[in-house]
Amino acid sequence: MGDIRCTGFAAAGVACGIKKNGKRDLGLLACEKPAAVAGVFTRNRVKAAPVLLDLERVAAGRCRAVVVNAGNANCCTGQQGMRNARRMAACVAGELGMDETEVLVASTGVIGQQLPVARIEAAAPELARALDPCGFGRLAEAIMTTDTVPKLVWRRGEIGGKAFTIVGTAKGSGMICPDMATMLCFVCTDVDIAAADLRECLVQAVAPTLNAITVDGDTSTNDTTLVLASGLSGAAARKPEEVAVFRDLLQDLLAELARMLVRDAEGATKLIEVAVTGAADAAEARRVAYTIAHSPLVKTACFGQDANWGRIIAAAGRSGVNVDPQRMRILFDDVVLYARGGWTGAAAEAAATAVLQKPEFRLTVDLGRGAASAGVLTCDFSLDYVRINADYRS
Amino acid sequence: MGDIRCTGFAAAGVACGIKKNGKRDLGLLACEKPAAVAGVFTRNRVKAAPVLLDLERVAAGRCRAVVVNAGNANCCTGQQGMRNARRMAACVAGELGMDETEVLVASTGVIGQQLPVARIEAAAPELARALDPCGFGRLAEAIMTTDTVPKLVWRRGEIGGKAFTIVGTAKGSGMICPDMATMLCFVCTDVDIAAADLRECLVQAVAPTLNAITVDGDTSTNDTTLVLASGLSGAAARKPEEVAVFRDLLQDLLAELARMLVRDAEGATKLIEVAVTGAADAAEARRVAYTIAHSPLVKTACFGQDANWGRIIAAAGRSGVNVDPQRMRILFDDVVLYARGGWTGAAAEAAATAVLQKPEFRLTVDLGRGAASAGVLTCDFSLDYVRINADYRS
Numbered sequence: 001m002g003d004i005r006c007t008g009f010a011a012a013g014v015a016c017g018i019k020k021n022g023k024r025d026l027g028l029l030a031c032e033k034p035a036a037v038a039g040v041f042t043r044n045r046v047k048a049a050p051v052l053l054d055l056e057r058v059a060a061g062r063c064r065a066v067v068v069n070a071g072n073a074n075c076c077t078g079q080q081g082m083r084n085a086r087r088m089a090a091c092v093a094g095e096l097g098m099d100e101t102e103v104l105v106a107s108t109g110v111i112g113q114q115l116p117v118a119r120i121e122a123a124a125p126e127l128a129r130a131l132d133p134c135g136f137g138r139l140a141e142a143i144m145t146t147d148t149v150p151k152l153v154w155r156r157g158e159i160g161g162k163a164f165t166i167v168g169t170a171k172g173s174g175m176i177c178p179d180m181a182t183m184l185c186f187v188c189t190d191v192d193i194a195a196a197d198l199r200e201c202l203v204q205a206v207a208p209t210l211n212a213i214t215v216d217g218d219t220s221t222n223d224t225t226l227v228l229a230s231g232l233s234g235a236a237a238r239k240p241e242e243v244a245v246f247r248d249l250l251q252d253l254l255a256e257l258a259r260m261l262v263r264d265a266e267g268a269t270k271l272i273e274v275a276v277t278g279a280a281d282a283a284e285a286r287r288v289a290y291t292i293a294h295s296p297l298v299k300t301a302c303f304g305q306d307a308n309w310g311r312i313i314a315a316a317g318r319s320g321v322n323v324d325p326q327r328m329r330i331l332f333d334d335v336v337l338y339a340r341g342g343w344t345g346a347a348a349e350a351a352a353t354a355v356l357q358k359p360e361f362r363l364t365v366d367l368g369r370g371a372a373s374a375g376v377l378t379c380d381f382s383l384d385y386v387r388i389n390a391d392y393r394s
Numbered sequence: 395m396g397d398i399r400c401t402g403f404a405a406a407g408v409a410c411g412i413k414k415n416g417k418r419d420l421g422l423l424a425c426e427k428p429a430a431v432a433g434v435f436t437r438n439r440v441k442a443a444p445v446l447l448d449l450e451r452v453a454a455g456r457c458r459a460v461v462v463n464a465g466n467a468n469c470c471t472g473q474q475g476m477r478n479a480r481r482m483a484a485c486v487a488g489e490l491g492m493d494e495t496e497v498l499v500a501s502t503g504v505i506g507q508q509l510p511v512a513r514i515e516a517a518a519p520e521l522a523r524a525l526d527p528c529g530f531g532r533l534a535e536a537i538m539t540t541d542t543v544p545k546l547v548w549r550r551g552e553i554g555g556k557a558f559t560i561v562g563t564a565k566g567s568g569m570i571c572p573d574m575a576t577m578l579c580f581v582c583t584d585v586d587i588a589a590a591d592l593r594e595c596l597v598q599a600v601a602p603t604l605n606a607i608t609v610d611g612d613t614s615t616n617d618t619t620l621v622l623a624s625g626l627s628g629a630a631a632r633k634p635e636e637v638a639v640f641r642d643l644l645q646d647l648l649a650e651l652a653r654m655l656v657r658d659a660e661g662a663t664k665l666i667e668v669a670v671t672g673a674a675d676a677a678e679a680r681r682v683a684y685t686i687a688h689s690p691l692v693k694t695a696c697f698g699q700d701a702n703w704g705r706i707i708a709a710a711g712r713s714g715v716n717v718d719p720q721r722m723r724i725l726f727d728d729v730v731l732y733a734r735g736g737w738t739g740a741a742a743e744a745a746a747t748a749v750l751q752k753p754e755f756r757l758t759v760d761l762g763r764g765a766a767s768a769g770v771l772t773c774d775f776s777l778d779y780v781r782i783n784a785d786y787r788s
Contacts (some may be wrong), residue, residue: 111704304784310505390698
């Protein structure tokens with residue numbers, strides 16, 4: 001992944017001693033000039049210190065760098081936590097000769113312990129020296145917690161005959177039910193775009209991507225997605241149709257990152273797309289889809305490769321939407337296993353069971369009420385999810 | 395438990411071959427005269443055939459018997475399912491010389507398979523012969539599915555110097571998040587009470603008991619609670635204060651059954667009372683309590699005996715209630731582990747960890763917003779929950 005570049009940006013990832021296993025835990029993304037910036041953050045009422053700080057700073061629409069640590073969420077840490085978030089930004093600003101308000105911060109890891117900010121300060125010179133236009137892979141590693149693989153993707157696009165690049169990295173494999181973005185996601189691009197347009201593109205692009213995934217229904221306190229635009233590619237997104245080219249590519253990139261997050265979810269053995277069709281409106285489609293995607297009984301059945309459509313229809317029934325079981329249909333990929341009020345038989349069940357043996361499949365629930373639909377990406381609920389989360393802090 | 399009696403009632407439990415393991419799977423509760431009856435049922439939009447039939451029949455306020463099978467839920471079984479529910483009632487009515495509309499039915503088990511009603515019809519003569527005033531223990535066994543112990547409790551009360559009895563049995567250890575009652579619960583009493591009063595007592599008594607427990611958030615399609623009153627004790631509940639004596643005792647009995655259900659929940663190793671205090675109103679207290687009680691991260695941490703208060707505060711934060719982390723307090727039994735915006739220290743954490751080693755404990759979240767409170771009983775999320783539910787139908 002060493003050849004990924006995005007004009008104007010450099011990235012780094014080093015180990016500063018926050019993760020107990022000595023792996024990289026401190027990352028940096030920096031721009032050689034003030035970049036346009038947009039961010040979306042958790043809607044959890046309990047917000048971590050770095051989220052509160054970024055909410056203040058991102059309003060300016062400009063920033064130069066983002067510093068991020070893994071292993072400690074700096075959440076529920078009070079005034080000391082806010083001071084530590086500022087110190088984290090200040091030490092990087094000092095190394096790079098920026099104003100500290102031009103530096104955004106992010107943290108992920110355990111909630112409720114004070115951030116060992118002195119370790120970050122001690123590592124700041126090394127972090128700054130490590131900045132590299134080809135350093136995205138190390139940044140992607142530095143933000144991992146229970147993730148088993150780094151997530152780094154890129155896209156190339158063209159506006160007015162001029163090429164531009166988008167590079168994105170994300171982390172998160174538990175406490176995932178973004179109410180706006182997922183755990184941490186950083187995107188940079190060299191397209192030239194106004195901060196207000198960048199924000200609009202981000203808001204539109206996260207809705208069907210990072211905001212339509214769930215691992216366990218637990219919305220994090222630290223969810224942060226930031227996108228920085230250096231403008232140095234020469235490709236400018238000014239007219240609505242130019243902005244749309246960028247937005248579509250950004251959405252495509254975020255969709256791939258979202259899929260990678262769910263595929264690497266804690267303990268997951270299956271990637272499941274829950275599609276609800278035939279709904280009266282999009283809101284009820286989402287409500288049914290999330291109820292199914294969160295159901296421990298549906299998720300454990302998927303882990304057990306059991307085509308237990310009864311649990312799916314029961315989840316739809318308790319969703320609060322006025323579903324009619326006589327009009328519903330349930331499909332495993334293209335296999336109809338429930339229709340016209342009943343089971344479709346042993347042959348269909350055998351085919352559905354075969355679908356469940358695949359690493360990725362779609363569960364479709366057609367409500368037979370209208371034309372609206374919604375999709376949610378989720379995963380199964382495995383023994384390893386319980387093992388990982390029972391032992392997380394020990 | 396052979397000495398439990400309730401004047402006018404007899405009960406039975408036999409094996410008819412629906413459960414694969416040959417255990418008792420067909421139960422009967424019968425009254426020697428038409429009893430007053432009240433019932434509350436699942437609010438899941440997908441309702442099993444026996445629930446639909448009982449909803450029709452319970453409106454009369456009178457019944458003579460309840461027949462129940464385990465191993466098959468008779469749900470999503472269409473018109474044939476409704477016919478089978480009626481046949482189940484009719485064969486028992488025939489044996490006992492009752493009108494079939496005087497017989498209620500209940501089923502629990504796998505969703506979506508047709509009920510093998512011929513086995514029930516074949517066993518009906520044996521079932522009727524087995525009726526015994528001391529047969530409640532066998533009824534309690536016959537309704538078990540993944541339950542590991544039968545649940546049978548009783549209370550004795552007095553009105554106007556005359557004694558009366560309440561006997562109740564319940565089953566259910568997964569797909570438990572009653573939106574009105576839990577899986578199946580049958581109560582009989584020999585108090586003399588009008589059907590309308592009986593219904594009012596039941597509605598009031600289930601709210602803080604069977605309606606305040608959750609195992610996995612999955613509201614069943616078959617939830618049914620029935621209470622039958624023979625009136626044969628000589629104790630009459632007519633005046634409001636007499637009705638209140640009965641209602642309080644009924645609530646006390648249902649509270650014990652609710653506790654037994656959660657203690658025997660699938661895979662559970664801990665009984666957890668989630669208490670939310672200091673809420674602005676009862677609705678928001680319930681909302682926060684259920685969000686915590688359903689959080690897979692909180693439940694797996696309890697399984698791992700990890701006093702991870704960060705997950706509790708994060709769950710409260712995503713509940714939709716406008717909580718303020720600066721004003722919240724979190725207690726493990728009497729140990730305050732979070733207050734004034736931060737962790738209370740290592741000594742408190744050690745004490746909270748000791749609390750988590752107990753089989754039963756209370757998690758209290760004080761919101762610091764007002765005077766309302768709510769409590770929910772739940773359990774931890776263990777490896778065995780996943781094992782049980784991954785393999786349920788195989």
